[in-house]
Amino acid sequence: MAGSWGSLGRGPAAFAAVAPPAPVWVPSGCRGAQGRFAYKLLHDLFANYSSALRPVEDTDRALNVTLQITLSQIIDMDERNQVLTSYLWVRQAWLDAHLTWDKDAYDGIDSIRIPSSYVWRPDIILYNNADDHFGGSMETNVVLRSDGHIMWDSPAITKSSCKVDVSYFPFDGQRCRLTFGSWTYNGNQIDLRNRLDTGDLTDFVENVEWEVLGMPATRNVITYGCCSEPYPDVTYTLLLRRRASFYIFNLLLPCIMVSFLAPLGFYLPADSGEKVSLGVTVLLALTVFQLLVAESMPPAESVPLIGKYYIATMTMITASTALTIFIMNVHHCGPGARPVPPWARRLILHHMARLCCVYEVGESCKSPPRAPGGRAGRGDAGGPGESPGEGEVGTEAGGCPRDRCPCHHDGLLRNVGYIASCLRRHRAAQRRTSEWKKVAKVMDRFFMWVFFLMVFLMSVLVLGKAA
Numbered sequence: 001m002a003g004s005w006g007s008l009g010r011g012p013a014a015f016a017a018v019a020p021p022a023p024v025w026v027p028s029g030c031r032g033a034q035g036r037f038a039y040k041l042l043h044d045l046f047a048n049y050s051s052a053l054r055p056v057e058d059t060d061r062a063l064n065v066t067l068q069i070t071l072s073q074i075i076d077m078d079e080r081n082q083v084l085t086s087y088l089w090v091r092q093a094w095l096d097a098h099l100t101w102d103k104d105a106y107d108g109i110d111s112i113r114i115p116s117s118y119v120w121r122p123d124i125i126l127y128n129n130a131d132d133h134f135g136g137s138m139e140t141n142v143v144l145r146s147d148g149h150i151m152w153d154s155p156a157i158t159k160s161s162c163k164v165d166v167s168y169f170p171f172d173g174q175r176c177r178l179t180f181g182s183w184t185y186n187g188n189q190i191d192l193r194n195r196l197d198t199g200d201l202t203d204f205v206e207n208v209e210w211e212v213l214g215m216p217a218t219r220n221v222i223t224y225g226c227c228s229e230p231y232p233d234v235t236y237t238l239l240l241r242r243r244a245s246f247y248i249f250n251l252l253l254p255c256i257m258v259s260f261l262a263p264l265g266f267y268l269p270a271d272s273g274e275k276v277s278l279g280v281t282v283l284l285a286l287t288v289f290q291l292l293v294a295e296s297m298p299p300a301e302s303v304p305l306i307g308k309y310y311i312a313t314m315t316m317i318t319a320s321t322a323l324t325i326f327i328m329n330v331h332h333c334g335p336g337a338r339p340v341p342p343w344a345r346r347l348i349l350h351h352m353a354r355l356c357c358v359y360e361v362g363e364s365c366k367s368p369p370r371a372p373g374g375r376a377g378r379g380d381a382g383g384p385g386e387s388p389g390e391g392e393v394g395t396e397a398g399g400c401p402r403d404r405c406p407c408h409h410d411g412l413l414r415n416v417g418y419i420a421s422c423l424r425r426h427r428a429a430q431r432r433t434s435e436w437k438k439v440a441k442v443m444d445r446f447f448m449w450v451f452f453l454m455v456f457l458m459s460v461l462v463l464g465k466a467a
Helices: 002-010 011-015 028-045 245-261 275-297 305-331 342-356 374-381 388-399 410-467
Strands: 063-078 083-095 113-114 124-126 141-145 149-161 173-182 190-194 212-216 216-224 233-240
Touching: 028 113, 063 173, 063 212, 063 233, 141 190, 141 275, 149 173, 149 212, 173 190, 190 216, 190 233, 212 245, 245 305, 245 410, 275 305
Parallel strands: 063 190
Antiparallel strands: 063 083, 083 149, 113 141, 124 173, 141 149, 173 233, 212 233, 216 233
């Protein structure tokens, strides 16, 4: 059997004649005689032959059928419908006990090629076929040898169902099974076996999206619920790994770059009015990418890895937009706002400001830290440094006895005191407003670095999990 397979060859070469010996000169009459012998052989073989019956001498014995699959090309992998379209060469070999002859009686003819419809053929089909038309193999010739061995090599474009697992998309791998077996003959009638332990990949045309890692073959004998007889089958498991470069450059990298834009919304000045707009725009962009991924994936319970990354990023951007709205509310606190609490003054304006390098105009990271609340304490106390005019008025009022001052001096002092108190209240309100603005600025800078770190860690986790 192995020698006969070797003489048949592979692919389209299987349809060619057996390689003749070195060319010698033969009279034309001899060539015509060999053609007459071939015609006589064909007539004698099929004079009383029926292609409807299993070709065995003893009907109680099983007929051995050898199967070999050659993968030529992966045409398409439809993940959403879970259908694999592939181009295969299906090779079958068996022994027909009714088609034997003595080659010496027919001028040494050892093999002939005849249409496959002339002989009995095993009804080997693809069990997990997903084709609407359920088409079979192409009607090609078979190679019939003098000892009764038949070789049938036929190409076929098959659509097989394949359970697609997209949990690690676009860094996923798939295992698609191609199960071949007889539809009507059980194991007691046809003994189906695989010729090799793997599928033939020597003539495989490389696919731009999928890399073939292997195609192991296993023989199974299954007893179905409908019948008590065993039914053998040969299952080829196609091991595929997705080439992720296309999806990395078109789906993953744009998402990562857009995600790094979200923390920059905290860096925008609050008076620009574009902080919330940036967050909403980034959220819409990620929604578009999420829809593109969802359209190509099957509606399964398992969420793709890139889909999880999109959802996590969108959640983070939603949180950053909500925090931006809260910080803008803090920034725009009016003059009537309460003073900054002592704990916030100590934690935010002192420790977090130094941590995030947020200083007022004229200060830097190398400047000595200013005591928190020093200016506010002096201003609220109404010290001489805050209102020089008030000090002069106070001195003049203290130096001039009340009973010796003219009567109009009392009204003047009251007006000056009212103006001084208004000035103190105005400056205190400005200080409270500036402190709240600084609190908002420190929180902006702090959350910017926090969200930058979150985006970086998420990207590293996604790539690390994929690896």
